[in-house]
Amino acid sequence: MIAHAEETYALRRNxxxxxxxxxxxxxxxxxxxxVGVPVRDASAVVAGARFRLSAGPVRRITAAELEPADAARLASDFADCSVSPMPPTVGDPLRQARLRARSS
Known part of the structure; x- marks a missing residue:
């Protein structure tokens, strides 16, 4: 049972x-x-520090229930919210403007 869970998580995460x-x-x-996506500002992810052993600050995306077929849509949505390959912090004004534009 544990081996099956490891395989499933690996498939979804990868x-x-x-x-x-x-x-x-x-x-x-x-x-x-x-899955971790590095961020520029460590203050944006302080709560996630307890989940990291040695990596730098990241946005943590949980893929536990993500079907591999849905990974492309999630990645596209995440990319649409990102200003650069290293996503901005939650308080980034440009990100906030993009999110407002998407919801209108």
């Missing part, structure tokens, strides 16, 4: 890392159910 990479977004995840 699909998301690949799709993000195809969109020019650096992402990594060597094990578990999460």
């Amino acid at each position: 699909a998301l890392v690949r799709e993000l990479g195809d969109r020019g977004i650096e992402a990594h995840g060597a094990s578990g159910m999460n």
Whole structure:
């Protein structure tokens, strides 16, 4: 049962890392159910520090229930919200403007 969970998480995690990479977004995840996307401002991800062993500050995307077929859409949506390959912090004014424009 544990081996099956490891295989499932790896399949989902690797699909998301690949799709993000195809969109020019650096992402990594060597094990578990999460993918990390580096950020410029560590203050944006302080709460996630307890989930990192040695990596720098990242936005953590959980792929636990992500079907591999849905990874492309999630990666595209994430890319649409990003200003650069290293996504902006939550308080980034340009990001906020883009999000407002998308919702109108």
